[in-house]
Amino acid sequence: MSDYEGFAGRVDVRHLLTWCGAIVAGLLIPARWSDRVIGARLRNRELRNPDRILLLANLMEDYLGPAPGADYLTEARSYEYRLAELQWGRVRDLTGRRWPITTTVHGLDQVESGRRDSRGVVLWHMSFGGTGVLPAKMALAREGIEYVHLTRAQHGIGRDTWVAVRMIGPLYTRTEDRYVHERIAIPLDDSLGYMRTLIERLEAGAVLTVMGEESGRRMVAVPFLRGERGFASGSPALAHKTGAVLLPVHAVRTGELEYAVHIESPIDVDYSLPRRQFVTAAINEYAARLGDVIRAHPSDWDGWRKRRDPPTPTER
Numbered sequence: 001m002s003d004y005e006g007f008a009g010r011v012d013v014r015h016l017l018t019w020c021g022a023i024v025a026g027l028l029i030p031a032r033w034s035d036r037v038i039g040a041r042l043r044n045r046e047l048r049n050p051d052r053i054l055l056l057a058n059l060m061e062d063y064l065g066p067a068p069g070a071d072y073l074t075e076a077r078s079y080e081y082r083l084a085e086l087q088w089g090r091v092r093d094l095t096g097r098r099w100p101i102t103t104t105v106h107g108l109d110q111v112e113s114g115r116r117d118s119r120g121v122v123l124w125h126m127s128f129g130g131t132g133v134l135p136a137k138m139a140l141a142r143e144g145i146e147y148v149h150l151t152r153a154q155h156g157i158g159r160d161t162w163v164a165v166r167m168i169g170p171l172y173t174r175t176e177d178r179y180v181h182e183r184i185a186i187p188l189d190d191s192l193g194y195m196r197t198l199i200e201r202l203e204a205g206a207v208l209t210v211m212g213e214e215s216g217r218r219m220v221a222v223p224f225l226r227g228e229r230g231f232a233s234g235s236p237a238l239a240h241k242t243g244a245v246l247l248p249v250h251a252v253r254t255g256e257l258e259y260a261v262h263i264e265s266p267i268d269v270d271y272s273l274p275r276r277q278f279v280t281a282a283i284n285e286y287a288a289r290l291g292d293v294i295r296a297h298p299s300d301w302d303g304w305r306k307r308r309d310p311p312t313p314t315e316r
Contacts, residue, residue, distance in 0.1 A: 019171050026095040034088060041084045053077055060298050063225045067295075078299035082253050086130035089257070093175040100257060103139035107247075107263030111145065111207060114245035114266065120202030122244050123147065123209045123263070124235050126290050127302040129251035133211070134176060135259035136251040140209070141179035147207040148182045150198065152214070190217060195238075202242040210235045212248070212286055213303060220280055224287045225294065236267070236282035240275050248286060250293050252300045264289065 029037060045052055056079065057072035064070070093099040114121040129135040140147055151173075177183065182201075184194050202208060216232025239246045246267040251259050269281045294301045 022091045023095055023171075026091040026097065031092070031097070031100075034092075037088055038081065038084045041088070042080055045080065045084075053080065056080070056304060059304060063227075064295055064298060065226055072298070075299040078253075079301075079304060082299065083130055083302075085257070086134065090134065090175050093178075094171065099175075101135060101138060102255075102258045103135055103142060103251075103261060104254075104259075105139045105143050105261045105263065107265075108143060108145075110247050110263045110265060114247060115205055115207070118245045119242050120205050120244040121207045122202070122235050122239050122246050123207060123249045124212045124246050124267070124286060125209060126248060126250040126293060127211070127213045128293070128297070128300045129259060129261075130302055133251060133302075136249060136261045137176055137179045137209070139251070139259070139261040140207075141181075145207055146181035147209050148184060148198075148201050149176075149180045149209045150184050150186070150194075150211075152186045198238060199242055202238060202244045208238075208244070209249075210238075212290070220283045222280070222284045222287045225291050229287075231283045231287060233279045233283065236269075236279040236286075237275060239267075239282070240271060240278045243271065246282060246286075248289050250300075252297045 025037070049055075053073065053076045056076040060072040060075060061070075064072075089099040089101060111121055111123075123140075125133050125136060127133065137149070173183070184197055184201075186194055198208060212231065212235060214232060215230075216234045218233040218237075219230035220233050221228055221230045236246060238244065246269075248264040248267065249261065250264075251261045254260050267282050267285050269278055269285065271278065273281065294303070
């Protein structure tokens, strides 16, 4: 056994035991104690890393820059609370005690218009709403939208070991699967057979949901916030091939267990452009819109979990 396999095995066992403990807690702890559980999780994180909030606030300022009235410490605290609330909600939902989250959707007419005017609709999700943009998935299903969701085989776990994919992954996706009409997974070997299925679904007029900030086989680097980052080309490439409309989507927390999901106007790019030009233009517009939403709602963006260093200073 290699050192990596041994390390991965220990990580998997620890994560599996954590999930089992969380499920037991979800079964035993009544809903009226949720605030206490969330508070305990936050205190535990602070004990493990006393500078956690300050570091996050500094990171926000690095990426967003100083702004009049900006209070990044408050935004960082709100981010941590929201994440803990969502994680506890997923655990309770996993035990069969449905999560009493309230959702509203703005822009449903964009979906209906897109289905009339194109072969299909690609809902290009921004990373807002935590734990797999679960509030957005809930909201779409509650509005009667049956959608196909593209995901990875290791969704929610980030590793490709047998225990992670076969045992931990299903625990993570079980809550989501109540709301997803069909899940199509990118296989571990990155083979492209799933692309034919996606094209068939879109050509039949389906609504496809895709995460816009995940990595992919082909990445396009564009200006983003105060720096530059790469975005996967898959969503705009699919739209260009099938004629599907591209609709950015994000969810923001509006109150305790309350989320508003916003379906934006279509990405405005000429479909007659060559594929590469279309993809680059679409990603540029998506990145610009994403930056605007992050500036307006910094505590709701889940991308901070993947940002550890200041941005590459291409736009300072």
